[in-house]
Amino acid sequence: MTKRIQTVKLMPVWIAISAVLIVAGIVLFALLGFNYSAEIPNAKSVEVSYDTVVTIGETTEADLQTLCENAFETNGLQVENKRIYEVTGGGIVEYFFSSTADGAKLDAAAAAIRTALTDANGAYADADTFVTVHSTENVAFTESIWRGAVAIASGCVVALVYLAIRFGVKSALTGLIGCVNNVLVTLAIFAICRIPVYAYAPLLFGAIAMAISLILWTVQCMKMRENFKDPAFRTMMSADAMEESSATAVKTIVAIVVAIAVAFAMLGGLAAPAVRLVFLCALIPVAVGAYSSLALLPSVHGHYKNILPKGKK
Amino acid sequence: MGKVKSAICLTLITLIVAVLGVLSTVSIEFDTAAGKAYNSFISYMKKDAVFGNELKNGAYVGGGYVTVYYPEGVISAEEYEANLAAYGSDAEGKAEYEDKYTRHEGGAIYLETETVYNEEGTAISEAFKTSFANNVKALQERYEQSRIPGVKLEIADEYTVRVTLPSMESAASAYVSFYAYAGEATIAYGTADAVLGESDKTISDYIKGASSQTVQDVSYVIIDFTKEGRELVKAATAGAAETASTLFINVGDQSVIQLSVNEEIDQKSLFISGSYTDETAGAVATLIDQSVNGTQADLAMTVDKSAAFEAEGGNNALLFVYIGVGVLFLAMVVFFAVRYHALAITQVYAFLIFLIATIISLAFIPFVYLGVGTIAAFALTAVLLCVSNAVSFEYAKKEYALGKTMTSSVKTGYKKCFWHLFDLHVILALAAFIVAAIATTELQVFAFMLGLGTVFSGVCSLLISRFMWAITMGFSKKQGSFCNFKKEEVEEDD
Numbered sequence: 001m002t003k004r005i006q007t008v009k010l011m012p013v014w015i016a017i018s019a020v021l022i023v024a025g026i027v028l029f030a031l032l033g034f035n036y037s038a039e040i041p042n043a044k045s046v047e048v049s050y051d052t053v054v055t056i057g058e059t060t061e062a063d064l065q066t067l068c069e070n071a072f073e074t075n076g077l078q079v080e081n082k083r084i085y086e087v088t089g090g091g092i093v094e095y096f097f098s099s100t101a102d103g104a105k106l107d108a109a110a111a112a113i114r115t116a117l118t119d120a121n122g123a124y125a126d127a128d129t130f131v132t133v134h135s136t137e138n139v140a141f142t143e144s145i146w147r148g149a150v151a152i153a154s155g156c157v158v159a160l161v162y163l164a165i166r167f168g169v170k171s172a173l174t175g176l177i178g179c180v181n182n183v184l185v186t187l188a189i190f191a192i193c194r195i196p197v198y199a200y201a202p203l204l205f206g207a208i209a210m211a212i213s214l215i216l217w218t219v220q221c222m223k224m225r226e227n228f229k230d231p232a233f234r235t236m237m238s239a240d241a242m243e244e245s246s247a248t249a250v251k252t253i254v255a256i257v258v259a260i261a262v263a264f265a266m267l268g269g270l271a272a273p274a275v276r277l278v279f280l281c282a283l284i285p286v287a288v289g290a291y292s293s294l295a296l297l298p299s300v301h302g303h304y305k306n307i308l309p310k311g312k313k
Numbered sequence: 314m315g316k317v318k319s320a321i322c323l324t325l326i327t328l329i330v331a332v333l334g335v336l337s338t339v340s341i342e343f344d345t346a347a348g349k350a351y352n353s354f355i356s357y358m359k360k361d362a363v364f365g366n367e368l369k370n371g372a373y374v375g376g377g378y379v380t381v382y383y384p385e386g387v388i389s390a391e392e393y394e395a396n397l398a399a400y401g402s403d404a405e406g407k408a409e410y411e412d413k414y415t416r417h418e419g420g421a422i423y424l425e426t427e428t429v430y431n432e433e434g435t436a437i438s439e440a441f442k443t444s445f446a447n448n449v450k451a452l453q454e455r456y457e458q459s460r461i462p463g464v465k466l467e468i469a470d471e472y473t474v475r476v477t478l479p480s481m482e483s484a485a486s487a488y489v490s491f492y493a494y495a496g497e498a499t500i501a502y503g504t505a506d507a508v509l510g511e512s513d514k515t516i517s518d519y520i521k522g523a524s525s526q527t528v529q530d531v532s533y534v535i536i537d538f539t540k541e542g543r544e545l546v547k548a549a550t551a552g553a554a555e556t557a558s559t560l561f562i563n564v565g566d567q568s569v570i571q572l573s574v575n576e577e578i579d580q581k582s583l584f585i586s587g588s589y590t591d592e593t594a595g596a597v598a599t600l601i602d603q604s605v606n607g608t609q610a611d612l613a614m615t616v617d618k619s620a621a622f623e624a625e626g627g628n629n630a631l632l633f634v635y636i637g638v639g640v641l642f643l644a645m646v647v648f649f650a651v652r653y654h655a656l657a658i659t660q661v662y663a664f665l666i667f668l669i670a671t672i673i674s675l676a677f678i679p680f681v682y683l684g685v686g687t688i689a690a691f692a693l694t695a696v697l698l699c700v701s702n703a704v705s706f707e708y709a710k711k712e713y714a715l716g717k718t719m720t721s722s723v724k725t726g727y728k729k730c731f732w733h734l735f736d737l738h739v740i741l742a743l744a745a746f747i748v749a750a751i752a753t754t755e756l757q758v759f760a761f762m763l764g765l766g767t768v769f770s771g772v773c774s775l776l777i778s779r780f781m782w783a784i785t786m787g788f789s790k791k792q793g794s795f796c797n798f799k800k801e802e803v804e805e806d807d
Contacts, residue, residue, distance in 0.1 A: 085620035132421040139466040141457045151751035159744035200755040222733045263692040270637040272626035278685045
């Protein structure tokens with residue numbers, strides 16, 4: 001006989017894990033918020049604009065960028081991001097630095113670039129160039145955040161009403177606990193680990209957590225309905241019945257989780273850095289979904305009385 | 314199903330899938346000189362700033378645009394230097410100009426001392442700071458109300474506002490220029506200066522709000538009047554049947570709407586059409602609505618030239634995604650071929666139909682676009698389709714193992730798992746569409762594509778896969794080995 005973890009008996013452990021993560025996440029979120037450094041919400045930047053004299057040259061634009069990058073390196077500045085713009089009659093290259101970058105160093109680098117560009121004997125002597133140092137501070141859009149949160153909660157409740165009709169109110173209640181837990185734990189992990197995210201990403205990951213939670217708990221519900229028809233289950237207590245049923249769902253749940261994880265990992269692994277960050281981070285709601293559907297939710301559901309169909313126990 | 318019928322069906326379906334596949338993915342240039350080309354469905358898909366966009370003729374337009382709003386009294390260092398240089402050898406003029414402006418910390422902007430500083434000229438006035446904060450709030454409200462996915466607003470150099478818009482937004486310039494308008498909204502009749510209404514009343518006493526609507530390709534700006542506003546406009550336009558005139562809706566000094574009037578207007582809501590597109594009508598309506606109900610922008614703003622940037626993910630970001638999807642497709646084919654042998658054909662057809670339906674939706678549903686969220690939704694629903702098919706195959710496999718015929722196994726297997734898969738799809742689609750109905754921007758598009766993908770997955774797994782199974786099965790004599798299904802061996806007692 002194979003020995004397996006008694007998930008239902010370990011309910012306090014699962015609840016403690018979730019509670020600790022959620023509380024720690026809330027505290028850190030309240031203190032520091034999410035780490036939005038992926039899109040550099042508060043940044044300093046050096047902008048170099050130039051005319052067509054620079055853009056028409058075969059390598060002049062690239063050389064100008066090398067010149068700038070050397071100046072930053074000389075001044076001990078680390079470039080976080082670079083953006084090249086096309087404007088009527090020329091172009092702009094903008095280098096982004098963290099908001100804590102030393103202003104004096106930035107000014108020194110900008111002055112060095114300015115000197116190099118205006119050097120009468122230099123390659124850019126005939127070009128019209130301009131170097132400026134900027135600081136930017138993001139203005140957050142709050143409506144999309146609260147509407148997103150309301151949307152996820154509403155979507156979850158409506159789906160669980162259907163689940164209640166099809167599988168019973170207790171299943172829906174457990175599903176609701178699962179959705180809330182998955183969304184909060186996912187966001188808590190982002191807050192605790194300070195994982196860099198884009199502004200829209202926390203809501204996206206919350207929605208992914210909700211979707212995965214719904215899929216996996218529905219699979220558990222289906223297995224329960226199928227298993228509880230078996231006369232062998234009718235003699236069991238709720239906790240034991242849930243334990244047994246959950247064990248038969250492990251294979252399917254693991255298969256779904258692995259498939260989603262492989263898809264996200266593959267897309268993330270092959271993608272450009274900006275896309276990779278999102279897909280690899282999306283593995284967190286997948287992992288949280290696996291944990292809750294295999295450990296937390298069966299243990300919670302197993303503690304309800306009479307989860308077996310009426311009259312069949 | 315007989316062999317002939319199966320062959321005809323399979324050929325027809327293959328042809329349809331192949332044609333749609335080519336139409337979806339291959340763009341053909343058949344007359345380069347005349348610029349005639351067929352553009353694939355994929356090329357019609359709008360892409361966010363991460364992936365960047367191309368025009369229909371293949372010209373690359375990049376990831377998005379950035380522009381800067383300069384409030385009254387603030388100019389860029391570049392403009393300052395250019396203006397100063399224009400004085401040439403006029404030292405007196407130069408000195409006068411230099412006195413007029415103060416270099417702001419960092420040197421990226423210059424502030425007009427008279428407008429921005431206090432009377433003593435020692436510090437930036439509190440009034441200017443408050444007015445600038447109001448301008449930022451007004452811009453924030455306008456862009457937020459527009460619900461443009463990927464829009465970004467930043468305060469740059471303390472006293473300018475920088476906006477980033479994705480290149481998929483066709484009316485980007487309309488948003489940028491309209492939202493620069495500052496001042497109170499007013500209704501005028503005859504001339505733009507002839508403001509209607511009593512001086513002690515505000516515009517919200519006359520206008521409830523504004524919205525936009527597009528019906529049969531005609532876009533309207535809708536102005537909703539209050540009872541008092543309706544009376545005001547009715548009284549002003551009473552003589553319009555005799556003398557035609559113009560009704561103006563202004564924001565500050567700018568006329569946002571100029572409506573020719575040749576009859577009395579007595580309407581609760583005024584529908585105004587013109588040369589609006591869906592987006593420009595939305596921009597005008599948002600501007601009016603925000604000016605009536607939101608924070609008033611105090612300082613007139615000028616807009617810097619817009620700068621176009623390349624796709625944030627690099628020029629090959631999309632290519633890498635396509636490669637990723639291709640690799641996943643191959644992995645899926647290998648998995649199904651190993652586990653279910655030739656039954657993998659059924660899965661391949663179902664997946665291709667699912668993929669084509671997704672591409673067509675992305676290309677032709679106006680508000681959806683290809684972004685990271687869309688790809689995540691696609692990945693989730695593609696997995697759902699694969700899992701659903703695997704589940705139904707497993708159910709049939711179990712039935713076959715019990716000794717039933719293949720036809721009976723398939724029928725019973727599908728019957729047993731139909732409601733499981735139906736429930737799974739309904740639950741996910743319900744949640745996704747509800748989220749899409751309430752959420753905005755990126756989350757809305759993700760949820761909508763998740764819901765739509767779930768519907769496609771349901772149709773493909775419960776209808777198309779079963780049909781394809783019936784067709785492909787007709788070609789095989791050994792149906793068990795065709796699907797890699799085995800009957801259980803029963804030991805007989807002696």
